Each structure stands twice: as C-alpha cells, then as structure tokens.
Amino acid sequence: MTHLRQGRAAERPDNSALSGRTADAVRPGGQGAGEAIRLEHVTKSFDDHKVLDDVTLEVAEGKAFCLLGRSGTGKSVTLKHIIGLMQPDQGHVFVRGKDITALSGRDLSDVRRSMGFLFQNAALFDSISVGENVAFPLRRHTDWPDSKIRETARAKLAEVGLEDEYDKMPAELSGGMRKRAGLARAMALDPDILLVDEPSAGLDPITADEIDQLLVDLKKHGTTLVVVTHNIPSARHIGDELAVLHDGRVIERGTAEELDRSDDKMVRMFMRSEGSG
C-alpha cells in the first residue's frame, strides 16, 4: 500500500466556510482553546439495564481522548450521545458549550455537521460505489461542482490508502478496507471533531499503525478526536488523555502514564494488555 497520507495538506479546502468558523479559532495555540465536548452526569438505561451511570467527562479542543473499557461497557453508546444519536435519560451533553440534549432538527444537524463519525461497523451504503460513499456527505452538505466533490472524495480515499478503489462497490472490499473507507467518509467534510469507534479493529498491524498516524496528523491540524479502542498501544500513541469505562462509570482517567500507575488493578491490567480488536 502506498503511504496513507498522500496529498493531505492540499485537501483541507475552504472548510472553514463550511463549518462556519475561522481556522485559528479552533487551532491549537489559537484563541478559543477550550472544551470541545462535555458529558455532564449522563445516565442512560435500556429497559432496566443501566448502561451509563452518571458519566461526566470533557474533551479539550484539539486533543485526542481515548475511551477504553471492556466489551459492552457503553463506549459506543457514549459516542452516540456525543453525536446526538442517543439522548440521555438524565444529564447533559455539550458540544462547544452548546447543550445538544435540548436540540433537534436543523439545530442538531448543524452541530453534527462539524463532527465526523466512524461507526464501529463502518456501515457503508452497499448500493453506491466506495467513492460515492465518501462523496455522499459532500453532495449533501455542499454545493460544490461534481468535479470538486469527486476530487475531494478521491483525496480522502488516498489518505486512507484506498486511492484505487473509488469505483469499486463496498461488497468488493475487505473488512479492513471498508473500515478505512468509513474513516474517509467521516473525514470528508474536514470535521473539527472526529469520533471514531475502533478505527483499527480488523486491520493488519501495519495498516493499523498508519491509521493511528493519520489520526495523530489530523490532531496536529487541530481536529479534536474521540477514539474508542481496545488497542492499548494505539491509545498510548494517539491519546492525550485516556478514560476507562466500567460498569457504566468512568473509573479512571488521565494520561497513559497516570493510568499505568492507577490504584485500580483492572485499569493496570488493561494498560498492560497488547490486545487489539
């Protein structure tokens, strides 16, 4: 595979106009280096199963926040709250200081437009080509001419190493390639906030490292990242801050080094694991 990030610098086009902010308002070192996301006392149950139990966390602008925890502890549910796909039973979710729990319709979709989201199962539309999957948000949210949309979608595919797959159908891709195509689609609008659910699950270690590096590069350009991962080496590489969810609660948070020294045995065990996937 050719290296993943070809052409990336050229491909942050006039995005600031798109998401309605000026570049240096959110760039590291610029003014406004505040809080991108905050969950405040979020509780969520399905039937009588309490999945999130008074979860409070915040993600600083331009930082990478890695959410760790065993299977079924509510990591994906947490991401879905941040993007407003799920609403808390109690508590609030703030994106850039705006309480999105109170939003719906147009207001919510405006907030969502500044966020990219890679679902855990990288759900692509099966009936359109890989390239058109990536182009989809551009067709929906911009009035760019077709040539510019295709060019941008192609560049996003190149960033994840899929430059030759534009015209393929999703069914023709491997699982890892579908995941990368999903990431390209999540990045299509150059979101200020990128939420990714297990970006390297199912990828070979070399591709997984390249995806990690791509995320680190996005962060260097000022993107705020929330990454759910079982891959601890990856979380160490990407994350400025890590948090461990367990039994619906954040049981530990801090830098990787701080988690290594946690008083909680399970947290220390987690941090020692090399597991991915």
Ligand SMILES: Nc1ncnc2c1ncn2[C@@H]1O[C@H](COP(=O)(O)OP(=O)(O)OP(=O)(O)O)[C@@H](O)[C@H]1O
């Ligand atoms: N839409 C839903 N309806 C009912 N229950 C749900 C729904 N979504 C999630 N759950 C439940 O919430 C719990 C947490 O699910 P979640 O998908 O957040 O886990 P996770 O931490 O992402 O796990 P994994 O690491 O396996 O992806 C699970 O018990 C799951 O069954």
Ligand SMILES: [Mg+2]
């Ligand atoms: Mg999950």
